[in-house]
Amino acid sequence: MNALTSPLLEIRELTTAFAGEHGTLPVVDGVxxxxxxxxxxGIVGESGCGxxxxxxxxxxxxxxxSGRILAGQALFRGQDLLALPSRQLNSIRGAHIGVIFQEALQALNPVQRIGQQIAEPLMxxxxxxxxxxxxRARELLEAVRIxxxxxxxxxxxxxxxxxxxxxxxIAIALACRPDLIIADEPTTALDTTVQQQVLALLREQRRESGAATLLISHHLGVIAQNCDVVYVMYAGRVVECAPAGELFAxxxxAYTRALLAATIRPDMPHHSLLPGIPGNVPAPHEYATGCRFCQRMGRPAPLGPQRPPCEEVAPEHFVELCPACCDMEMTD
Ligand SMILES: Nc1ncnc2c1ncn2[C@@H]1O[C@H](COP(=O)(O)OP(=O)(O)OP(=O)(O)O)[C@@H](O)[C@H]1O
Ligand SMILES: [Mg+2]
Known part of the structure; x- marks a missing residue:
């Protein structure tokens, strides 16, 4: 985003925790x-990254x-959604922000007719x-090709x-012509052909309505195909973000590179083995305070317990700059 454009949504220093058997632990750490x-x-990262x-x-x-926001702001057109009274929040959420969840069956009301569920926010x-x-609900169903x-x-x-x-x-999320669509793994539960159809539909609807989209996926291909800007999350933190072209080029x-290396590309020779990322994403009670990808790689973090600073290494390209995880020479 151009530094002069005022953002539609700006999340600042967000820290969110879940209560569990190990206590209340941050799973989002200053995002x-x-x-x-x-x-x-787009937000991309392995399962459990937050x-x-x-x-x-x-x-x-x-x-x-169990979920609790410990700190931060979520400014929607400058208004902090985290500090708004529920009634005001509900009206913004319904009318201006459409949310598409991973599991449609859980998000839809099983005992209400589909038309009625689309009509409700309109009324x-x-x-x-x-x-x-x-x-209008019937028109929306037609627009999403039902x-x-x-x-x-x-x-x-x-x-x-x-x-x-x-x-x-998607029809419900788009019903009130929102300015922002949040799509959390909108196609993960679907088979590949249907996935492509639903993503194409989402793109078409976005083009028509001009809505901004926050698209979440653990699939880099889906992110590459759809996003202007990409945020890479690892273990509760954004480790890198940049315009999509810049990020992929x-x-x-090291985490972004590992994710890229683990993604199937059309130019790959047949039978090539995808290098996996060794180890697993740690659980929140295991999170190191310092570089968490060094923790994953089982190496000492050069900055010790200090979180690597987030720096702009190229225009609009920010990286959590751990000397072991980043190519430091290119930063000069
Ligand atoms: N309801 C919950 N109660 C306790 N812990 C939770 C809950 N939901 C998520 N977590 C934990 O919070 C962390 C972040 O989870 P989150 O669901 O945000 O990850 P994600 O990146 O969206 O993963 P996925 O790709 O699997 O959807 C994980 O460690 C997860 O185990
Ligand atoms: Mg998720």
Missing amino acids: NLRLAPGECV KSAVAMSAVRLLPRP LHLGMSEEEALQ PAPALRAREYPHSLSGGMRQRVM HPRH
Whole structure:
């Protein structure tokens, strides 16, 4: 994002914790993220790195009672969503921010007809009559390419396929023409062909509505195909972020490089083995205070218990600069 553009969403120094058997432990540790109007920003990282915790903190949809925001701000058009009274937050969330979750079946109401579920936010936030809202719901189902929308609108979620349910979620998220869509692994539960269709639909809808998107995925291919800017998360921290082209051309952090090396590319020879990343993402009670990727690699962190500083190594390209994980020579 151009430094002069004012962000639509700005997450500042976010720290989020979950209560568990080891106490209340931060799983998001001082995360900063900016998203400009109309932009698609991706968060990528292995499972358990805190991607969902960041997104769900920003809109205060963390699982209760275990999830807690300990510090930080989530400014939506300059207004801190983390400090707003619930009523104000609900009206912003419904009307201006659409959320698409990984598991449509869990997010949809099993005992409410699909048309009604799409119509509800239209009545609540845009003041439409029930008749108008149901008509709009059928149009939205058509826009997300659900065949026979008038019939489908009268059905319940369980009678639809996984791909169709995900389309219904997109229709609900887009219903009020939000300025921001948060899509948390919107296609992970779907098979590859349906995944591509749903992502294409999301792109098309974004183009039409101009909505900004925060797209979360552990799949770098999905991120590369869709995002203008990429944030790489490891063990609760952003270790690198940059415009997508810059990040893929000049990855600077060893974790980003390892993720890239572990991704299938079309130019790879047949039967080539993908190098995996050794070890596992540590659990939050094991997190080191210093460089967590050195911890993963089983090497001493050069900066000891000190968190590596986050520095801008190229325009809009920020890296957590650990001397063992980054190519320090290029920083001059
Ligand atoms: N409800 C919960 N209670 C306790 N700990 C949780 C809960 N949800 C997530 N966590 C922990 O918080 C950390 C971050 O989880 P999060 O779901 O944000 O990761 P993620 O990057 O979204 O992973 P995935 O790719 O699997 O969705 C993990 O260590 C996870 O075990
Ligand atoms: Mg997640």
